[in-house]
Amino acid sequence: MSQLPTLLAGAGVFAAEETAEAVVAQSWLYDNAWLVFTLPSASFLLILLFGKRLPFKGAEIGIAAVSTSFILALLTAFTWIGDVQDQIAHGGEGEEHSLVVTDAGLGGTAGEAAESVAVALTAEAEEGGHGGDVRGAPVINEVEWFGIGTDANRAVLGTDANQPNQAPADDGHGGSSFSIPIGTQVDGQSVMLLIVVTTVSLLVHIYSTDYVHGDRRFTHYFAFLSLFTASMLFMVLASSTLQLIVGWELVGVCSFVLIGHWWEEKPNSDAALKAFLTNRVGDIGLLVGITVLYFAADRSFSINTINEMATSGAIERSTLTIAAVCLMAAVMSKSGQFILHTWLPDAMAGPTPVSALIHAATMVVAGVYMIGRLYPVFYEGFGIAGGNINLMAFIGGLTTVGGGALAFVQRDIKKVLAYSTVSQLGYMVLALGVGAYTAGMFHLFTHAFFKACLFLGAGSVSHACHHSFDMKADMGGLRKYMPITFTTFIIGSLALAGIPPLAGFWSKDEILAGAGVWPGTGGNGTFTIPFIFGLITAAMTAAYMTRAIWLTFFGDYRGHAHPHESGPRITIPLIVLAGLAVVVGFLNMPSPFVSAIGLPSSWAHKFEDWVEPEGVASFVGGENGFTHASPSLSLAIVATLLAAGAGASVWLYYKRLYARDPKATEYTAETGSIMTQVGALAVGHKVLEEKYYLDHLYTDVIVGGTKGPVARAAYWTNQNILDRMVDLVGTSSVAVGRFVYKFIDQGAVDGAVNASGSLAEAFGQILRGVQTGQIRQYATLLFGAATVLVAVFIIAV
Amino acid sequence: MFINQFLIFAAVLFCIGVYGVLTRKNGVLVLMSIELILNAVNINLVAFGALHQHVAGQVFALFVIAVAAAEVGVGLAIVLLIYRNRRSINVAEANLLKG
Numbered sequence: 001m002s003q004l005p006t007l008l009a010g011a012g013v014f015a016a017e018e019t020a021e022a023v024v025a026q027s028w029l030y031d032n033a034w035l036v037f038t039l040p041s042a043s044f045l046l047i048l049l050f051g052k053r054l055p056f057k058g059a060e061i062g063i064a065a066v067s068t069s070f071i072l073a074l075l076t077a078f079t080w081i082g083d084v085q086d087q088i089a090h091g092g093e094g095e096e097h098s099l100v101v102t103d104a105g106l107g108g109t110a111g112e113a114a115e116s117v118a119v120a121l122t123a124e125a126e127e128g129g130h131g132g133d134v135r136g137a138p139v140i141n142e143v144e145w146f147g148i149g150t151d152a153n154r155a156v157l158g159t160d161a162n163q164p165n166q167a168p169a170d171d172g173h174g175g176s177s178f179s180i181p182i183g184t185q186v187d188g189q190s191v192m193l194l195i196v197v198t199t200v201s202l203l204v205h206i207y208s209t210d211y212v213h214g215d216r217r218f219t220h221y222f223a224f225l226s227l228f229t230a231s232m233l234f235m236v237l238a239s240s241t242l243q244l245i246v247g248w249e250l251v252g253v254c255s256f257v258l259i260g261h262w263w264e265e266k267p268n269s270d271a272a273l274k275a276f277l278t279n280r281v282g283d284i285g286l287l288v289g290i291t292v293l294y295f296a297a298d299r300s301f302s303i304n305t306i307n308e309m310a311t312s313g314a315i316e317r318s319t320l321t322i323a324a325v326c327l328m329a330a331v332m333s334k335s336g337q338f339i340l341h342t343w344l345p346d347a348m349a350g351p352t353p354v355s356a357l358i359h360a361a362t363m364v365v366a367g368v369y370m371i372g373r374l375y376p377v378f379y380e381g382f383g384i385a386g387g388n389i390n391l392m393a394f395i396g397g398l399t400t401v402g403g404g405a406l407a408f409v410q411r412d413i414k415k416v417l418a419y420s421t422v423s424q425l426g427y428m429v430l431a432l433g434v435g436a437y438t439a440g441m442f443h444l445f446t447h448a449f450f451k452a453c454l455f456l457g458a459g460s461v462s463h464a465c466h467h468s469f470d471m472k473a474d475m476g477g478l479r480k481y482m483p484i485t486f487t488t489f490i491i492g493s494l495a496l497a498g499i500p501p502l503a504g505f506w507s508k509d510e511i512l513a514g515a516g517v518w519p520g521t522g523g524n525g526t527f528t529i530p531f532i533f534g535l536i537t538a539a540m541t542a543a544y545m546t547r548a549i550w551l552t553f554f555g556d557y558r559g560h561a562h563p564h565e566s567g568p569r570i571t572i573p574l575i576v577l578a579g580l581a582v583v584v585g586f587l588n589m590p591s592p593f594v595s596a597i598g599l600p601s602s603w604a605h606k607f608e609d610w611v612e613p614e615g616v617a618s619f620v621g622g623e624n625g626f627t628h629a630s631p632s633l634s635l636a637i638v639a640t641l642l643a644a645g646a647g648a649s650v651w652l653y654y655k656r657l658y659a660r661d662p663k664a665t666e667y668t669a670e671t672g673s674i675m676t677q678v679g680a681l682a683v684g685h686k687v688l689e690e691k692y693y694l695d696h697l698y699t700d701v702i703v704g705g706t707k708g709p710v711a712r713a714a715y716w717t718n719q720n721i722l723d724r725m726v727d728l729v730g731t732s733s734v735a736v737g738r739f740v741y742k743f744i745d746q747g748a749v750d751g752a753v754n755a756s757g758s759l760a761e762a763f764g765q766i767l768r769g770v771q772t773g774q775i776r777q778y779a780t781l782l783f784g785a786a787t788v789l790v791a792v793f794i795i796a797v
Numbered sequence: 798m799f800i801n802q803f804l805i806f807a808a809v810l811f812c813i814g815v816y817g818v819l820t821r822k823n824g825v826l827v828l829m830s831i832e833l834i835l836n837a838v839n840i841n842l843v844a845f846g847a848l849h850q851h852v853a854g855q856v857f858a859l860f861v862i863a864v865a866a867a868e869v870g871v872g873l874a875i876v877l878l879i880y881r882n883r884r885s886i887n888v889a890e891a892n893l894l895k896g
Contacts, residue, residue, distance in 0.1 A: 773895030775888055780819050
């Protein structure tokens with residue numbers, strides 16, 4: 001840690017002006033949140049260095065590090081929940097809170113400084129006398145990462161050491177200085193992601209010990225699982241946008257490495273490259289967006305400062321819109337939104353546990369997480385309040401329907417799940433786009449568990465079927481052979497389809513209510529189009545999952561392997577995740593429901609209490625803040641009936657098919673195909689099978705179109721300009737070379753070298769006579785010389 | 798304290814040693830002459846130590862004796878090897894260093 005710069009003394013306070021009281025949430029866990037990501041990164045290095053020599057080839061280090069992180073995350077979450085509950089308990093007494101940035105020094109003096117600041121603020125609060133029920137201030141611990149400018153400059157700035165996020169100030173001599181902090185921001189949203197990442201990562205680690213058992217790069221695989229976990233946690237805990245970028249890129253690299261884990265096969269390495277390059281497109285947006293925000297927020301990378309300035313109107317609306325649009329590009333690539341989603345299904349080339357961890361539960365939600373982190377920027381930038389459509393809601397809606405439709409035509413069970421992930425990510429973005437922040441985050445939370453469960457289930461199925469993912473050729477009827485996988489898969493699918501009372505129902509329903517279209521839901525505006533998209537997706541999700549379940553688990557077995565249930569290291573994570581898929585939805589029950597079933601009212605919307613970003617004081621419920629939609633029973637019933645109806649009709653479709661031909665997987669000419677009988681349907685099917693021709697658009701039109709003319713132009717330039725120049729340079733160098741060789745090299749240089757050589761030889765010949773080889777002669781010379789020296793010494797002294 | 802006698806004695810001893818080293822052809826005798834030189838030095842050390850009432854001279858002398866013992870061990874081993882290879886311990890014949 002010696003490389004970390006000088007610890008910041010004292011505490012900086014970023015408080016909105018109307019801040020009333022500082023609730024200084026302090027805990028060892030908050031201050032040492034950095035341990036959560038440091039442990040897995042240490043484990044990455046240890047596995048690389050020593051993994052191969054250990055009995056379990058490095059898996060044990062990874063599991064140990066991630067379990068420790070998991071325990072730390074869990075403890076942090078409990079502390080956080082405790083603190084928030086305390087604040088709620090005292091909420092009625094008119095307390096407000098501010099953002100308190102404690103320092104990372106943890107020294108006695110620093111702690112005292114923090115307290116004194118808090119006390120000062122409390123005093124202010126009493127004078128101000130504001131009321132409200134804001135709670136859950138983020139706890140930020142920062143140290144200086146690097147700084148530019150001299151210490152003297154900073155001393156001139158006065159408060160600079162305390163407030164590293166302050167703008168660089170002119171020191172009056174034309175110089176300026178600023179420092180870039182690095183730190184952790186613990187608040188509801190990051191704690192929620194900590195739980196998701198560490199839980200899924202731990203289960204995936206355990207699952208992988210069986211799934212990739214005997215793989216030639218087993219150690220390497222675990223090393224990168226650790227690095228991924230570390231990077232993701234680093235990104236989640238980032239307190240500055242710069243740190244967010246670092247984490248964002250690191251998870252991208254890990255994703256690249258793990259997708260290409262079996263790179264010997266060309267499609268796998270192609271998929272890895274595709275994922276990486278597609279993400280680069282969005283990363284440009286991220287860089288530009290963060291840079292815009294940096295300058296807009298008076299040269300600050302601090303997420304909190306940016307959020308506060310966005311909320312308070314200190315940043316112009318148009319600037320926020322530009323930043324939000326740029327950041328949206330990053331979200332589109334990372335979180336697989338249309339039209340940059342194409343890498344995500346291809347990313348299924350990686351090992352299945354990786355798909356579950358990275359491409360379903362954690363990394364792909366990085367974009368959604370980033371929207372949540374900088375929500376004021378998007379909220380103000382897109383003008384979500386009172387609107388009826390905006391870029392985010394539109395992209396989310398398009399993605400959720402488009403992705404869901406693609407899931408219908410896949411043969412590969414993992415691709416069904418991949419498109420389903422695309423669709424659900426669209427759902428989250430849609431939720432955030434309509435201002436239903438909590439609903440979006442809640443969906444992220446529940447989705448992580450049931451989608452990880454589904455992916456791991458798919459992995460278990462393929463483990464049993466000779467590593468095939470082809471539902472039509474190699475599966476069918478597996479429920480008889482794999483009861484545990486079947487049950488957990490069903491639970492995951494029901495949760496995904498939004499069947500009450502499983503997790504997906506609660507979060508999906510909140511999103512639909514959040515659109516504010518259904519009578520009595522309120523919300524932030526009237527987002528009719530996103531709402532319709534959401535309802536369509538609810539029905540489609542149930543339908544394509546029913547199709548996947550039928551093809552995999554029902555009917556007759558069509559493959560040639562001998563399917564069997566997987567071992568405990570695979571089934572236990574499945575059971576745990578399925579259990580979570582059942583229960584996590586109850587974290588955010590709407591209050592009418594809670595009172596209807598007779599539970600205490602404090603059980604309602606707990607997730608909302610714990611996770612909402614109330615650090616930005618005026619954000620929630622304030623003038624510029626979003627409002628919560630009210631839940632609607634009729635909407636829930638309608639959505640559930642839609643999903644159930646869609647699922648049931650697909651079920652009947654396959655049931656009828658099975659009655660005609662037990663081995664059939666689709667209606668053909670003999671069984672009477674709907675697809676061939678109705679022209680429009682056939683066209684639609686073709687479009688879906690070609691994935692909306694997006695891949696053609698990218699490779700043939702964009703890449704090909706650029707490649708052809710650009711390549712020809714480059715070739716012409718190369719032949720006629722560059723080559724000419726190279727030739728000219730070449731011939732003239734040859735001429736110069738000849739001259740140099742003849743006169744300078746042969747004459748002057750060689751002459752000098754030869755002369756010095758012969759001179760040395762001549763001296764050598766002369767001195768050679770002295771070397772007789774007689775030790776006694778040497779000794780005589782030695783003593784003689786000593787005598788002469790003594791004589792000189794005596795005479796001189 | 799008179800120190801001259803010790804110094805003169807040591808000087809004589811030293812000269813005998815040097816003479817032996819330079820003139821003797823027998824390797825063992827050369828080694829013995831070197832011992833004379835070292836002991837001449839020891840006498841000087843002890844004598845000056847006594848003059849200055851300081852123990853350092855004697856300590857140094859002890860060190861010299863110890864090193865001399867080691868030196869004789871190595872020297873005799875070399876002489877032995879020369880004898881084995883050449884069937885002679887005449888140092889005049891060992892002139893491999895001739896340029």
